Amino acid sequence: MASCLTFFRSSPVAGLSRLISLPSRPHLHTPFRVPALIGSPYSTKMADRTYESALRHLDSIQSNRHVTSLFSTPPPSSSSSSSSKPTAQDLNAQAIPEMLEWLSRAGLTQADLASRLRCIHVAGTKGKGSVCAYLTSILLTQPTVAGRVGTYTSPHLVSVRERIQLDGQPISRSLFAQYFFEVWDAFTTSARALASSSSSSSGQNISEEELQGPATKPFYFRFLTILALHAFLREGVRSAVVECGIGGEYDSTNILPADAVTASVVTQLSIDHVGMLGATVPEIAWHKAGVCKAGRKCFALRAEGPDGDATMRVLRQRAAEKGATLVEVDGAAWEGGVRSETGSLEGEFQKSNQALALLAAAEHLGVLQADPDSPQSGTNSKSLDTLSSRFASGLRAAHLRGRCETLVDGSGITWFIDGAHTSESLAETSTWFARKYKELPHSPKPILLFNQQERDVAKLLGGLQEGIEKKSGPAFGCAVFTRNDLRPAAAGEQERDLSVQRAAAEVMKGKTQLKDTVVTDNVSDAVEKIRAIQRDEGAEVVVLATGSLHLVGALLRTLEPDGDL
Template identity: 45%
Template sequence: MSSLSAGVHYDSTRALDFGSLPRTYASALHLLSLLPTNRDVTALFEMPKPKDGEGAPVDFNSLAIPEVVAWMARAGYKDISKDLAPLKCIHIAGTKGKGSVSAFATAILVEQVSAGNAAVGRVGTYLSPHVVSVRERISLDGQPISRELFTKYVFALWARLSEAAAAADPADENPYGAHSKPFYFRFLTLLAFHVFLQEGVRSAVVECGIGGEYDATNILPASSVTAAVVTRLGIDHVAMLGRTLEEIAWHKAGVFKDGVAAFTLQQGALEAELDGKDSPPGESKQDREAALEVLRTRAAEKKAQLYEIPAETVARWDGVPDAALPGTFQKYNMALAAAAAEHHIRTVGTKDGKKLNATEAPFDPANMPKASFAALAKATLRGRCETIIDNSSATSSAVKYLVDGAHTADSLGEVARYFVAQSGVNEASSRRILLFSVRDRSPGDLVRALVSGTHRSFVLVREVLQELDADFEE
């Protein structure tokens, strides 16, 4: 078959009249809808593994990078190191805060361009997932790609992959079908790199999807990465990454590269900031310290220089008042983003006419440049403590929605604390609704984290939580 995605089911019999398909944004979305979803792929890790020709279980993780490299070749990028050479990227992995760190780093780079730092060049950003529009995943100069450009490049990439499939398998009667394309996330990853290269992006912020070592974005060669980042770790995607913080840290550290600076927070020390709050299962101070040791070991193995930003230093920092991305926990993401972005700026060129030392790394956010501080205040990201007020009802009080993509117990606890902090006495008569992500997680664990984070005297019915857990297990 022409598909390179092992284990994923494609319907190769479904005909697609690509030539007559209108070149519209709706048609581009239709093409994407034909691809296997990310859930189709993650589900493979939850089932018994198929056997290879020698009777051994197929390791889907180990197939990932070779497959993405092969897809890139079909898209016309046969020499990854050479073809991606124009890009200089900040590569971000982690469990919590990846999107926020990406948004903060992007804002700093865009601010540099606005200030006349030509060395930074055009800025591209690749994020996942999206909240409202798929175009949120690919940004140019801090703004989601336009519908027109998105449509143009989806059709261009689809055509390239189809033509390559036809050349590889002349017997394929439907090379323009979805079966000759990678699944959804990989297609968008190829699309992002294609857009960046075609649109002249110089500096890119690239967020991993899941993990790091085997993530599709990790085809980036060391020569195209200026800084690798691992944000706060947590227990998530256990079927793919493992059930302990140490196993997960191993995967996340896969973005470390030879000769490239790597940045992380001192994970164990962050427990001091929890102010006595209960740690989620498997995420104790000891677990975090063990995970940090894994990051250090992996950095040494990969010959990357790991810079650890002391959590105590960030805790003493006042943060950025009235930032568009609110929450006291965001100052840790801000510090991490600022450290990586400033290193990127030093690496790609000059600033204020002075050649910068690429080996220096800032550790104290209190001393960051004013331009970076201003950029952090303006950074935005959909679905991160986002407040939406509905005044549509003429007969009742306004409804305030707090929308957040929190999907782990620890993250939801932080969001709950922010939610309560925003519920002032003057809003006693208004309705406040918190929306968050539940899919593929235990509702009982998330409800417990939500209640714990409110610090209020709620009366919980144990049977309700048990019923939630039982429903999830079914």
């Protein structure tokens, strides 16, 4: 049995988790207050089983951010004893056993997944979402072999339904609600059975509301992972594209058994989630290569840079340990590539992601046709050219919101939108923006809309500006720095901290001598200020919005207020 987790609420029910043996990470013995929900929060009435109710229930369970933050090194002033805090290795080691326990409590087994799903498992630091978009689009062009296609990705930009796609479209509200409550109820039923058997010996009774509530449910990402798999099985999905959340070896998605996986992918690697994955690229590669499966091929983008050789040695060793075949892909050496026709995925760097997707898709289809050694799986340029010709329609139709996306709003402003949030990604974004600007028939005023709450803003802005200058791109005429909050603070709400935004504005002034900077505490006001600039100057305006996927999500909701959430 996996380790137990105790949740303490404002009105704790003593011994709840002990009685029902809740599996979760042992380090999460921290206060957790259930958010207030409208009406009776965990009603079993069918009338309450709406999509809106499902979202409220989902918001009540423990967040991913809460969990990942516990891997961070505590500040020196922390009163926590270092000896009482488990190491990242200890915490990670619990992940898969716990996730398998949760899968069982949802009424699913690995045998269910192996018998009914065939998955391409995608890990990496950068490009995972793009590879998943290309894979989904390619498989949709091959319905006879691929069957129905499901896609599970994260994070979402506007609606949580984006994470679970059926045939390339977000799952509907009605199906999301239906399958959400089927999974929620399965967890409740499991907890009730355990509580009943335990209370007979302990003499303690657990309230029905407590059993139906979030204490008997896994945290956010685990819940959604199980929900996605449940939905795929219920909807008859044959081919699934599954993106890791963080890492690979200990990621919640890595409960996929070898028999359910046709191929795996490791995209470009860089430094991220240091507390969980390590401080060097080779250390991170160890985790990412956890998606390798025995008897299957893993397509990995060849690592470059100072750590390139060490990183590839780790990937090769891990593949050998797993009994997988590592296929090293040099996307940079391929002269091909197909440009998307959907207004997104426009960067030149996408050809590396296309190469990975082409090879993995061909391998997947070959395995489904019982021909895993098909020559379609070659990795040289000639083979990639052949595959890109075969799957060209899929590459052209691939779409991913907020990734090198061009959007023209009702006021005539052209928005170049990319959720880049690392130095490497922003360098690619700068190349894309410089090229797009040069393609414009006029020379409109360029405005930067930027936020990044957690990383080195000075480094990110410096790299972005240098990249644009290197490509002879435009100098920004104005820069707007905002928090990711969608709307202004409500009456009585505590004043929002703008120290990061003000610091970013000062950095921008110092690097570019730009005097026209704006700081806002929400994206809606930032957009209005940009529109005001356009109205005041009576001139064409283009905006590069980048730095954070959270910023991009709030921006899309602001620009498309009638969008389907």
